[in-house]
Amino acid sequence: MRLLILGGSWFLGRSIAEVALADGWQVSTFNRGTHPDLPEVDAVHGDRTSVEDFRRLASHGPWDAVIDCIAFTPRDTYRGALALAPVVGHYVVMSTVNAYTGWPDLPLSENSARYECPVDADADYAAEHGELIQYGTLKAGCEQAVRQAIGDERTTVLRPGVILGPHEYVGRLPWWLLRAAAGGQMLAPAPADRPIQPIDARDLAAFALRCARQRIAGDINVTAPIGHASFADLVDACAEVTAAGAEPVWVDPTWLAQQGVGEWTELPLWRTRAGVWNVDSSRAQAAGLTCRPLRETVADTWSWMTGGGEAVKEEQGEAARAAEHGLSAEREAALLDRWRQLR
Numbered sequence: 001m002r003l004l005i006l007g008g009s010w011f012l013g014r015s016i017a018e019v020a021l022a023d024g025w026q027v028s029t030f031n032r033g034t035h036p037d038l039p040e041v042d043a044v045h046g047d048r049t050s051v052e053d054f055r056r057l058a059s060h061g062p063w064d065a066v067i068d069c070i071a072f073t074p075r076d077t078y079r080g081a082l083a084l085a086p087v088v089g090h091y092v093v094m095s096t097v098n099a100y101t102g103w104p105d106l107p108l109s110e111n112s113a114r115y116e117c118p119v120d121a122d123a124d125y126a127a128e129h130g131e132l133i134q135y136g137t138l139k140a141g142c143e144q145a146v147r148q149a150i151g152d153e154r155t156t157v158l159r160p161g162v163i164l165g166p167h168e169y170v171g172r173l174p175w176w177l178l179r180a181a182a183g184g185q186m187l188a189p190a191p192a193d194r195p196i197q198p199i200d201a202r203d204l205a206a207f208a209l210r211c212a213r214q215r216i217a218g219d220i221n222v223t224a225p226i227g228h229a230s231f232a233d234l235v236d237a238c239a240e241v242t243a244a245g246a247e248p249v250w251v252d253p254t255w256l257a258q259q260g261v262g263e264w265t266e267l268p269l270w271r272t273r274a275g276v277w278n279v280d281s282s283r284a285q286a287a288g289l290t291c292r293p294l295r296e297t298v299a300d301t302w303s304w305m306t307g308g309g310e311a312v313k314e315e316q317g318e319a320a321r322a323a324e325h326g327l328s329a330e331r332e333a334a335l336l337d338r339w340r341q342l343r
């Protein structure tokens with residue numbers, strides 16, 4: 001079986017390439033070449049914004065399936081998908097739960113409302129909205145772009161929530177791991193039993209390949225099941241694998257909000273809105289998604305980090321997100337002092 005991955009050299013795309021190679025696929029990747037590709041792939045370098053580059057890419061086909069990890073603007077996605085339509089059997093596009101208008105406030109299923117976005121929208125479309133809404137709007141447009149270019153029966157739209165695991169360049173789990181590795185009393189947002197649903201990039205990769213191989217068409221949320229893990233599972237696993245004696249201090253979330261602690265950023269993965277971790281992914285589970293325990297994701301990410309892996313830094317360009325994440329040690333200490341005085 002021949003597979004094309006659009007992207008394929010960073011976090012998720014790289015996981016897909018690794019899992020596919022181990023599964024016997026013959027893999028091509030398409031990206032600009034700013035990160036090394038896996039040595040075993042047929043790497044084609046080009047830019048997703050260039051129709052010419054997509055035509056050149058198409059000449060390397062045909063493929064049984066493509067998994068598109070770089071669908072960010074509908075217009076580019078539409079043009080790229082049109083160029084690939086004659087040379088791919090099945091098209092899996094990586095979207096996100098942000099495509100739902102109800103995220104992060106409402107429980108979500110595949111039937112929930114999504115943003116409207118024309119298939120010729122470019123990066124400036126919806127610029128008047130906040131960044132997260134713009135991202136979701138454009139992703140909804142990308143979904144529609146693929147459906148229109150390829151046809152519903154040959155298209156799978158996957159909507160993951162948060163993705164974690166080795167090679168996570170965004171910096172969410174890496175921040176918690178580095179914090180735990182510093183030891184001491186560690187601020188943690190109560191309640192400890194808050195359910196969370198991150199998915200391991202390798203489990204998402206295996207599921208995307210399953211959809212590609214079996215040509216499972218349609219829209220599918222791809223998160224860990226509700227109840228698969230809690231915030232305490234995350235924090236405790238970070239403390240355990242870093243083995244520096246970090247002790248979580250569970251702090252009231254309303255008080256944290258009063259102190260201006262930024263949800264999602266200052267304390268990565270912490271968000272109190274009702275829909276964030278309330279995504280129904282039973283369709284994915286029925287289609288064969290399996291999710292490893294969160295502890296394994298945490299342990300493997302720590303192994304990657306202790307082997308030299310790290311989140312992408314500012315000087316490494318546009319993908320850098322690590323600076324958005326985390327509390328400084330001074331701010332955390334001041335918050336913990338104030339919290340203790342209240343007790």
Ligand SMILES: NC(=O)c1ccc[n+]([C@@H]2O[C@H](COP(=O)([O-])OP(=O)(O)OC[C@H]3O[C@@H](n4cnc5c(N)ncnc54)[C@H](OP(=O)(O)O)[C@@H]3O)[C@@H](O)[C@H]2O)c1
Pocket residue numbers: 006007008009010011012013014030031032033034035046047048049068069070071094095096097160161162163164170
């Ligand atoms: N990270 C999350 O938690 C999360 C959650 C939900 C959904 N998603 C979705 O999952 C997908 C994959 O996310 P990821 O962050 O793991 O990405 P990825 O596929 O691992 O990395 C991005 C890839 O795209 C390539 N790329 C970027 N800009 C390009 C361009 N202009 N032309 C050609 N190639 C380009 C990069 O290589 P070069 O820079 O060398 O070009 C890299 O190979 C995305 O569609 C994202 O929306 C992510």
